[in-house]
Amino acid sequence: MITLTINGKEVQTPEGSTILEACQQAGIPVPTLCYDPDLRLAGSCRMCLVEIKGRPLYAASCVAPAENGIIVETESPGIVAARKVILELLSARHNFNCQVCEKNGNCKLQDYCYQYGVKESRFNYGEPTNYPINDPNPFFERDYNKCIMCTRCVRACEDITIARAISVDNRGHHAKIATAFDGNLTDSPCVFCGQCVMVCPTGALTSKVSAGLGRSYEVDKVLTTCSYCGTGCTLELNVKNDRVVGVTSNRTETGSPVNKGALCVKGRFGWDFINSPERLTTPLIKENGEFRKASWDEALDLVAKRLGEIKTEFGADSMAVFTSARVTNEENYIAQKFTRAVLGTNNVDHCARL
Amino acid sequence: MTNSIGELEKDADCIFVIGSNTTENHPVIGMKIKKNVLQNGARLIVADPRRTDLAKIADVYLPHLPGSDVALVNGMMNVIISEGLADLDFIAQHTEGFEEMAALVAGYTPEFVAPITGVPAEDIRKAARLYAESGNSVICYAMGLTQHRTGTDNVKSVCNLAMLTGNIGRPGTGVDPLRGQNNVQGACDMGGLPNVFTAYQAVTNDAAREKFEQAWGVSLPSQNGLVLTEVINKAHHGDIKALYVVGENPMMSDPDLEHVGEALEKIDFVVVQDIFLTETAKYADVVLPSVCFAEKDGTFTNTERRVQRVRKAVSAPGEARVDWEILCEVATRMGYPMNYENSEQIFEEIRTLTPSYAGISYQRIENGGIQWPCPNEEHPGTPYLHKEGNFSRGLGAFTAIDYIAPGELPDEKYPLRLTTGRSLFHYHTGTMTRRASALNEHVPTAELEINPEQANALGIADNDLVNVSTRRGRLEMKAKVTDTIAPGVIFTTFHFTETPANLLTSSEFLDPTAKIPEYKVSAAVVEKI
Ligand code: SF4
Numbered sequence: 001m002i003t004l005t006i007n008g009k010e011v012q013t014p015e016g017s018t019i020l021e022a023c024q025q026a027g028i029p030v031p032t033l034c035y036d037p038d039l040r041l042a043g044s045c046r047m048c049l050v051e052i053k054g055r056p057l058y059a060a061s062c063v064a065p066a067e068n069g070i071i072v073e074t075e076s077p078g079i080v081a082a083r084k085v086i087l088e089l090l091s092a093r094h095n096f097n098c099q100v101c102e103k104n105g106n107c108k109l110q111d112y113c114y115q116y117g118v119k120e121s122r123f124n125y126g127e128p129t130n131y132p133i134n135d136p137n138p139f140f141e142r143d144y145n146k147c148i149m150c151t152r153c154v155r156a157c158e159d160i161t162i163a164r165a166i167s168v169d170n171r172g173h174h175a176k177i178a179t180a181f182d183g184n185l186t187d188s189p190c191v192f193c194g195q196c197v198m199v200c201p202t203g204a205l206t207s208k209v210s211a212g213l214g215r216s217y218e219v220d221k222v223l224t225t226c227s228y229c230g231t232g233c234t235l236e237l238n239v240k241n242d243r244v245v246g247v248t249s250n251r252t253e254t255g256s257p258v259n260k261g262a263l264c265v266k267g268r269f270g271w272d273f274i275n276s277p278e279r280l281t282t283p284l285i286k287e288n289g290e291f292r293k294a295s296w297d298e299a300l301d302l303v304a305k306r307l308g309e310i311k312t313e314f315g316a317d318s319m320a321v322f323t324s325a326r327v328t329n330e331e332n333y334i335a336q337k338f339t340r341a342v343l344g345t346n347n348v349d350h351c352a353r354l
Numbered sequence: 355m356t357n358s359i360g361e362l363e364k365d366a367d368c369i370f371v372i373g374s375n376t377t378e379n380h381p382v383i384g385m386k387i388k389k390n391v392l393q394n395g396a397r398l399i400v401a402d403p404r405r406t407d408l409a410k411i412a413d414v415y416l417p418h419l420p421g422s423d424v425a426l427v428n429g430m431m432n433v434i435i436s437e438g439l440a441d442l443d444f445i446a447q448h449t450e451g452f453e454e455m456a457a458l459v460a461g462y463t464p465e466f467v468a469p470i471t472g473v474p475a476e477d478i479r480k481a482a483r484l485y486a487e488s489g490n491s492v493i494c495y496a497m498g499l500t501q502h503r504t505g506t507d508n509v510k511s512v513c514n515l516a517m518l519t520g521n522i523g524r525p526g527t528g529v530d531p532l533r534g535q536n537n538v539q540g541a542c543d544m545g546g547l548p549n550v551f552t553a554y555q556a557v558t559n560d561a562a563r564e565k566f567e568q569a570w571g572v573s574l575p576s577q578n579g580l581v582l583t584e585v586i587n588k589a590h591h592g593d594i595k596a597l598y599v600v601g602e603n604p605m606m607s608d609p610d611l612e613h614v615g616e617a618l619e620k621i622d623f624v625v626v627q628d629i630f631l632t633e634t635a636k637y638a639d640v641v642l643p644s645v646c647f648a649e650k651d652g653t654f655t656n657t658e659r660r661v662q663r664v665r666k667a668v669s670a671p672g673e674a675r676v677d678w679e680i681l682c683e684v685a686t687r688m689g690y691p692m693n694y695e696n697s698e699q700i701f702e703e704i705r706t707l708t709p710s711y712a713g714i715s716y717q718r719i720e721n722g723g724i725q726w727p728c729p730n731e732e733h734p735g736t737p738y739l740h741k742e743g744n745f746s747r748g749l750g751a752f753t754a755i756d757y758i759a760p761g762e763l764p765d766e767k768y769p770l771r772l773t774t775g776r777s778l779f780h781y782h783t784g785t786m787t788r789r790a791s792a793l794n795e796h797v798p799t800a801e802l803e804i805n806p807e808q809a810n811a812l813g814i815a816d817n818d819l820v821n822v823s824t825r826r827g828r829l830e831m832k833a834k835v836t837d838t839i840a841p842g843v844i845f846t847t848f849h850f851t852e853t854p855a856n857l858l859t860s861s862e863f864l865d866p867t868a869k870i871p872e873y874k875v876s877a878a879v880v881e882k883i
Pocket residue numbers: 153156157158161163164165166185189190191192193194195196197
């Protein structure tokens with residue numbers, strides 16, 4: 001173990017930890033933008049700067065090792081001033097339109113500007129960025145006028161999805177995240193998993209399927225299991241006014257043991273069938289070749305009566321039940337119990353093979 | 355899966371993927387495999403008639419013809435045995451039947467196998483060596499291996515391969531079927547099969563049946579029931595009078611749809627319980643509205659046997675009800691009262707009758723899920739099976755398996771092999787994904803993948819409309835000319851009601867054990883319109 005002092009408090013941390021990790025373990029918040037615990041370190045945004053007593057330069061705590069005996073200040077006046085400069089630099093190229101931004105309330109840039117009282121930028125590079133927002137993919141918006149070049153999206157694409165669809169294009173103030181020829185994602189190796197959307201700390205990358213349906217502080221998140229393929233990824237259904245309005249990821253090991261937040265395009269963007277107007281909402285009974293609406297009592301009585309009659313007349317083995325690889329274990333259990341105990345046949349199967 | 359998903363990213367040194375387009379069908383598993391290969395240096399072998407995403411980064415790619423899996427794997431085993439790469443200690447201690455198997459594969463030299471599979475002999479050697487010589491080697495497969503008349507043989511073949519090299523019972527080894535649907539594992543575990551109760555307890559086993567008879571308070575039938583394809587065939591003969599369908603869509607998913615439709619029409623009384631008016635529901639006499647995963651509580655079991663919670667997030671639309679509630683209502687009205695407070699109460703009943711689930715409770719899986727077998731509350735669950743080569747049945751049995759050609763081989767009239775599968779952007783019969791706005795906007799139609807050589811010969815250009823026909827039927831779709839598919843093979847997806855690919859597939863050739871139809875090979879012909 002290593003012992004160091006952070007903001008006057010003695011802190012112990014395992015050898016090999018960074019100063020940022022030591023702070024996090026001690027419950028001392030340090031602002032970060034490019035840092036993401038699941039991604040390769042970039043150490044580039046400088047938001048996590050801390051002061052180490054006796055050293056001339058501020059250190060980026062996400063890459064600086066925690067050393068025995070060092071004395072660290074995370075919010076000294078010098079550090080606060082440096083962070084303000086960083087935020088002003090980022091603000092100079094950020095198109096703040098928080099009132100309509102999907103990320104309002106869940107945006108690190110907004111949070112830190114608020115925290116450090118950064119209202120406007122001293123820096124003026126002439127023209128503000130004016131990138132067109134026109135990627136035609138139906139899954140997510142790419143608005144690089146809000147990008148702070150933290151490169152988390154690039155690293156998520158490279159390290160989680162291993163798609164390498166995007167990278168940093170150009171340098172300096174003109175640096176931008178782009179596909180190989182700065183074209184549309186549909187013409188790149190992108191698989192629309194939205195891992196980049198998951199890690200983006202600002203409103204640069206946001207779901208089109210959820211657009212306008214609710215801000216993060218308006219939704220309840222319900223942890224559940226994806227209903228598509230057998231991988232069994234954990235996802236969070238975002239609920240507002242009793243409607244599913246989006247899907248987000250839980251990125252913890254315990255909350256999301258299979259996928260740790262990673263999803264595919266179906267899990268992340270394929271949820272709105274839930275609200276489809278084509279959903280069945282009442283029982284239907286066919287009469288003269290046409291369906292008509294029926295009450296539950298009428299429909300259930302009819303089903304029970306006909307199954308009973310057929311069982312008496314033709315025997316239990318003239319009946320069969322197809323249960324489903326789509327419904328829950330509990331429902332499959334009930335379906336086979338119903339088939340065996342009530343209908344009296346073992347003719348129960350599902351599309352395991354199909 | 356014998357092993358866990360996470361091991362594919364961390365523990366496997368060599369991954370052999372056969373008959374699985376993992377990055378499209380199990381995308382998050384695909385990501386983990388890619389990570390292991392591209393960042394951790396794991397080796398990758400891919401056998402697939404289509405040059406999939408994974409095939410592009412493979413150390414060895416084997417574009418074997420659909421239906422030639424047994425020949426391919428026998429060829430690999432031939433190399434492993436003849437080059438002295440087999441794990442003889444493991445074979446001696448943990449297996450039986452090796453001699454017969456070895457005698458049979460002695461005839462499957464790479465040179466013999468090459469013309470059957472369309473794979474060069476040298477590549478078969480390379481693959482065999484790579485698989486046998488790596489530290490921990492794992493085999494992943496999906497429907498590309500099982501949807502053949504020899505599906506069971508194919509699976510036994512890859513099990514032979516794993517045992518031959520002792521790649522069983524350690525992290526990063528094993529034989530991992532990647533199950534296609536969210537809860538196909540659970541549906542099987544729960545006895546949604548005609549021959550078993552929960553946890554694969556046979557209905558023909560007197561002790562098992564008595565246990566369930568006692569628990570349920572009724573006497574139970576002792577004969578195996580019919581599998582799905584048999585039900586359809588019997589219905590066709592007029593021998594099935596009632597069919598109750600819970601959330602399945604055979605009018606899209608089953609082979610030879612015309613045959614299925616005729617069968618459904620002959621059934622006196624059809625009940626369909628679903629969230630949409632599916633292709634199948636249109637044949638129903640009564641349709642009962644059920645709820646989707648977001649509207650109910652319960653559990654799903656994923657492909658690595660992990661039992662995980664499903665949690666209700668929103669209310670059901672209109673009067674729709676939970677599937678188990680509907681079934682309990684019908685049961686009660688038929689004179690067998692079934693009443694449960696909630697899904698947890700059902701799960702508690704399941705635990706008492708299902709040894710592999712006995713130690714799992716809602717409380718225990720509140721955070722993270724547990725992998726069965728989990729026999730008691732103290733048991734942590736089982737990330738990988740057959741630890742240290744200890745098979746549940748004692749010794750692992752080798753099976754000597756001869757190659758059998760697919761039921762329908764190309765001929766003059768139907769010169770191509772049609773194979774079917776899925777797209778990344780859609781799921782199964784499309785019931786949900788076709789109604790997910792972004793997915794459907796992105797991929798609204800099916801395409802027919804065809805090799806440039808083949809396309810050229812037929813005068814077909816990319817995006818041309820073509821007719822694709824088999825002995826069962828004909829569909830019109832757009833051609834996608836791509837060298838990712840082997841010459842002689844064509845591919846399409848089965849998600850689209852406008853072009854239901856299963857109009858073309860055959861229900862004639864079933865695997866004799868698993869009764870799986872041969873979706874992956876139909877003789878077909880393509881014409882430009
Ligand atoms: S959606 Fe996925 S593949 Fe596409 S750019 Fe984002 S992270 Fe990369």
